Amino acid sequence: MNGLNLGLNLFWALGGTGLVAGLLGSALGVGGGVLIVPILTLAFHLPIHVALGSSLVAIVANSCTAAGIYTSARLTNVKLGLLLETTAIPGAIISGLAVAVIAPSILTALFGLTLLYVSYTMVMRRQLMSENVLSADDSVAPDNNTNSLSSSLASSYYDQNLGKVVTYKVSRVPVGLGAGFFAGFLSSLLGIGSGIIKVPVMNLVMGLPMKATIATSTFMIAITTTAGALIYHYHGYIYPFIVAPLVIGVVIGAILGVELTKRARGILLRRIFGGFLFLVALLMFLKTANVI
Amino acid sequence: MENRKFDESRLSNWVSLGFKLGVAVALPLIVIGLIILFSLSDAKDIQPLLRLDQIPSAIVISVGILILLLTPIIQVIVSIVLFSKTRNRLFISISVAVFCLAAVSLVLALV
Numbered sequence: 162m163n164g165l166n167l168g169l170n171l172f173w174a175l176g177g178t179g180l181v182a183g184l185l186g187s188a189l190g191v192g193g194g195v196l197i198v199p200i201l202t203l204a205f206h207l208p209i210h211v212a213l214g215s216s217l218v219a220i221v222a223n224s225c226t227a228a229g230i231y232t233s234a235r236l237t238n239v240k241l242g243l244l245l246e247t248t249a250i251p252g253a254i255i256s257g258l259a260v261a262v263i264a265p266s267i268l269t270a271l272f273g274l275t276l277l278y279v280s281y282t283m284v285m286r287r288q289l290m291s292e293n294v295l296s297a298d299d300s301v302a303p304d305n306n307t308n309s310l311s312s313s314l315a316s317s318y319y320d321q322n323l324g325k326v327v328t329y330k331v332s333r334v335p336v337g338l339g340a341g342f343f344a345g346f347l348s349s350l351l352g353i354g355s356g357i358i359k360v361p362v363m364n365l366v367m368g369l370p371m372k373a374t375i376a377t378s379t380f381m382i383a384i385t386t387t388a389g390a391l392i393y394h395y396h397g398y399i400y401p402f403i404v405a406p407l408v409i410g411v412v413i414g415a416i417l418g419v420e421l422t423k424r425a426r427g428i429l430l431r432r433i434f435g436g437f438l439f440l441v442a443l444l445m446f447l448k449t450a451n452v453i
Numbered sequence: 454m455e456n457r458k459f460d461e462s463r464l465s466n467w468v469s470l471g472f473k474l475g476v477a478v479a480l481p482l483i484v485i486g487l488i489i490l491f492s493l494s495d496a497k498d499i500q501p502l503l504r505l506d507q508i509p510s511a512i513v514i515s516v517g518i519l520i521l522l523l524t525p526i527i528q529v530i531v532s533i534v535l536f537s538k539t540r541n542r543l544f545i546s547i548s549v550a551v552f553c554l555a556a557v558s559l560v561l562a563l564v
Binding site: 169172218221222224225226228229230232233235237239240243244246247250251253254257309310313316380383384387388389390391392394395399401402404405406408409412 | 468469471473475476484487507510514515521524529543544548551555561562
């Protein structure tokens with residue numbers, strides 16, 4: 162870390178990194194950490210642990226900004242988010258404490274593998290998610306198998322695009338809890354929000370519509386990454402002068418990302434970003450092998 | 454049913470407001486800290502040991518980052534309060550559990 166000078170150039174570069182990460186993270190529902198960590202390690206040559214810690218703080222900023230917007234639009238299932246956090250936070254704390262004893266090369270390689278997975282989901286899958294719209298009215302369909310927890314978690318929101326109220330039920334909560342722990346574990350281990358875990362599980366397994374899924378995932382990411390970031394601070398991996406421009410860029414990018422979502426074709430954005438992540442994954446593996 | 458929708462609406466309002474306020478307070482502090490760094494400090498090196506003239510900016514930025522990190526935890530507290538008002542014991546328990554778990558990481562960070 163000695164000799165890293167936060168001149169104006171580096172300040173703008175860090176801010177620009179945060180801007181792009183926040184923009185893509187908001188527009189695609191994933192991408193904050195998977196972009197920030199490689200750039201900080203490959204371009205700025207920061208130690209991986211510092212990059213992970215910085216990424217987590219930036220993700221907190223991104224997700225808080227987005228969560229404020231989504232929750233005011235009534236998209237967030239706060240109850241479900243809190244329930245799944247009961248397992249996500251322990252996962253984040255465990256891996257956050259363990260990360261200090263994991264070799265940087267191993268973390269870099271694991272991150273590369275994660276990028277390959279994210280790249281695959283963005284490029285190859287045609288129908289990644291489903292809408293899971295159950296009914297257009299504001300009453301939940303009666304279900305003989307519904308227990309009190311599932312009925313407590315059922316919710317609805319007004320979809321502006323569809324012009325109607327969307328009602329949904331939540332099922333397979335134990336699967337969600339298990340996935341929550343895994344997502345929390347990955348979050349602190351790799352400095353990501355783990356939306357790549359939470360979003361598919363909540364949408365495809367638990368039955369949430371896509372908009373409610375992204376909104377609830379964002380709410381959860383804010384809490385999970387906070388726990389992880391605080392553990393990284395405990396280890397001494399949070400540098401205020403690196404985090405500051407990153408956070409500013411991320412917040413601006415997150416707000417702009419909402420506008421980008423409205424205007425751009427999501428599938429095209431996903432494929433371009435997925436291809437870019439594939440290249441970055443290769444670079445991370447080369448770094449692990451000390452080739453670069 | 455109408456009561457439940459009202460409760461969820463109120464929960465969403467307060468949680469949303471909390472997130473927006475947290476970012477609105479934290480971000481200006483971080484910006485001010487950077488302004489102090491670039492205007493008052495001679496050197497801009499990022500090192501584990503700060504120069505004396507960098508300490509004021511580091512303090513301001515760190516307070517901003519801390520407020521940012523506390524924002525989601527405060528939303529959990531808000532949820533506890535609102536669930537208590539509606540006497541929703543299940544989600545009071547869940548929210549308290551989430552707060553306690555988050556508090557573990559907070560205590561470690563402050564130690």
